[in-house]
Amino acid sequence: MVESRAFSAPGKALLVGGYLVLDPKYKSYVVALSARMHGVVSKHESKDNYTRVTVTSSQFNNDSWSYIVEDDSGFFPNSVDGKKNAFIETAIFNVFTYFEPELSKKLDIAIEIFSDSGYHSQAGSIPKRNRFKEFSYHSKSITEIPKTGLGSSAGLATVVTAALVSVFKPDLDVNRNQDLKLIHNLAQVAHCQAQGKVGSGFDVAAATFGSIMYQRFDPKLITNLPEHNAGQIYGQQLRSLVDQVDWKMTIERIRLPDGLRLVMGDVNSGSETTKLVAKVIAWYNANLPRSLDVYEELNCLNEEFINTLGVLNSVAAKDPIRYAQMMDAVNGGGYKSIMAFTELAKLRNCINCIRENFRLITKESGADIEPSVQTELLDACMWLDGVLTAVVPGAGGYDAISLITTKEADIKSQTEGNSAFDAVTWLDLSQADIGLVEENPTHYLDLK
Ligand SMILES: Nc1ncnc2c1ncn2[C@@H]1O[C@H](COP(=O)(O)OP(=O)(O)OP(=O)(O)O)[C@@H](O)[C@H]1O
Numbered sequence: 001m002v003e004s005r006a007f008s009a010p011g012k013a014l015l016v017g018g019y020l021v022l023d024p025k026y027k028s029y030v031v032a033l034s035a036r037m038h039g040v041v042s043k044h045e046s047k048d049n050y051t052r053v054t055v056t057s058s059q060f061n062n063d064s065w066s067y068i069v070e071d072d073s074g075f076f077p078n079s080v081d082g083k084k085n086a087f088i089e090t091a092i093f094n095v096f097t098y099f100e101p102e103l104s105k106k107l108d109i110a111i112e113i114f115s116d117s118g119y120h121s122q123a124g125s126i127p128k129r130n131r132f133k134e135f136s137y138h139s140k141s142i143t144e145i146p147k148t149g150l151g152s153s154a155g156l157a158t159v160v161t162a163a164l165v166s167v168f169k170p171d172l173d174v175n176r177n178q179d180l181k182l183i184h185n186l187a188q189v190a191h192c193q194a195q196g197k198v199g200s201g202f203d204v205a206a207a208t209f210g211s212i213m214y215q216r217f218d219p220k221l222i223t224n225l226p227e228h229n230a231g232q233i234y235g236q237q238l239r240s241l242v243d244q245v246d247w248k249m250t251i252e253r254i255r256l257p258d259g260l261r262l263v264m265g266d267v268n269s270g271s272e273t274t275k276l277v278a279k280v281i282a283w284y285n286a287n288l289p290r291s292l293d294v295y296e297e298l299n300c301l302n303e304e305f306i307n308t309l310g311v312l313n314s315v316a317a318k319d320p321i322r323y324a325q326m327m328d329a330v331n332g333g334g335y336k337s338i339m340a341f342t343e344l345a346k347l348r349n350c351i352n353c354i355r356e357n358f359r360l361i362t363k364e365s366g367a368d369i370e371p372s373v374q375t376e377l378l379d380a381c382m383w384l385d386g387v388l389t390a391v392v393p394g395a396g397g398y399d400a401i402s403l404i405t406t407k408e409a410d411i412k413s414q415t416e417g418n419s420a421f422d423a424v425t426w427l428d429l430s431q432a433d434i435g436l437v438e439e440n441p442t443h444y445l446d447l448k
């Protein structure tokens with residue numbers, strides 16, 4: 001009998017802390033989304049004389065990556081047909097190397113990937129569903145379908161890691177913190193290596209732990225690992241890093257206050273995060289100490305924003321009448337009545353000043369973090385009933401916008417037919433604070 005298990009992990013929106021979060025001293029606020037990446041894993045004894053891992057992504061023109069993995073070649077995944085996916089390869093390499101499984105009995109491991117529709121542009125796709133799930137099917141490969149920037153590669157690295165860990169550690173329980181930490185650490189190493197070591201890791205942390213206040217680990221923890229071909233020493237250092245080293249990162253579970261929700265708009269043109277990051281770092285280094293002052297000011301604003309959301313959470317719990325009045329003000333009370341509530345005024349002021357600083361960095365660095373078309377769009381959003389704040393999430397640019405709105409706000413109907421919002425497709429997703437979960441593998445069968 002084939003044993004199957006399934007796992008899913010959420011996408012993310014980085015609401016505050018973009019760029020600063022690359023430095024371990026700064027905090028960020030990351031909301032996990034209802035759009036999830038899924039992996040269904042099964043293993044059987046292989047009839048061949050080797051162990052093979054095959055990952056399929058049937059939604060994307062039946063994409064598939066198949067690797068032979070052997071201990072005598074240092075667990076380095078060898079593509080069967082030359083087709084490669086860096087995120088899958090580094091996940092396989094690190095999980096096998098961590099467990100060093102004794103492969104005298106050869107295994108055939110199959111992982112099926114499914115991604116919820118929010119991750120990619122839906123143009124030309126067709127839905128397939130069963131009683132439990134629905135996924136969009138595309139006629140092109142994954143690399144040819146435009147992404148929306150919700151962190152598909154982090155979701156992929158996290159579910160492939162969880163799937164493989166479950167093969168070598170059958171008692172894996174994602175409700176146990178220790179097991180989540182194991183998956184997080186391995187996925188973080190894999191994602192960082194595949195991605196070219198540029199990210200802060202907030203996306204992998206959110207894929208594993210859900211909505212979080214995140215402060216990163218020292219990037220050297222991963223970059224100081226030896227080369228993959230270093231033999232035994234890589235495995236020893238990886239195991240020490242994953243199991244023993246204190247990563248000194250902060251992962252504090254958070255959630256948006258009751259009555260508020262996240263609305264994401266896809267802006268259809270897309271930006272390359274790595275290029276933006278390179279320009280901002282160049283600007284930062286060339287403008288010290290003034291750039292440090294800008295970062296410190298941004299950090300104060302970010303922290304005030306995060307703290308004020310915490311305050312709103314307690315107002316919602318302790319003073320529901322006042323909280324309901326606040327939500328009414330956002331829902332249509334107009335500017336003055338919103339600003340009459342100090343907490344709401346603080347949140348809005350923080351976001352305005354954060355945006356102002358990012359416009360300054362945009363102008364001086366040439367990195368289009370909040371280019372003027374996005375400024376116009378965000379400003380237009382602020383006039384809609386039910387909108388508390390509007391930002392470009394993450395690295396900013398032309399990827400997306402994120403609004404915090406009331407639960408009642410109907411953004412779609414307010415913006416329909418209004419040319420100011422022509423570039424935006426409102427994504428059918430919301431915040432969903434939960435991180436990696438185990439799913440029922442039968443829920444992915446017979447999609448039609
Ligand atoms: N469903 C999937 N199946 C297989 N591979 C996938 C899938 N989704 C994403 N990937 C891999 O992740 C890559 C995209 O990762 P990338 O980091 O560029 O985007 P992202 O993580 O979605 O967005 P961002 O980094 O802007 O948040 C794809 O080229 C592919 O290699």
Ligand SMILES: C[C@@](O)(CCOP(=O)(O)O)CC(=O)O
Binds near residue numbers: 017149198277393395
């Ligand atoms: C610019 C940066 O701080 C955020 C990038 O966010 P996103 O991938 O654009 O959602 C980089 C990072 O933290 O990895």
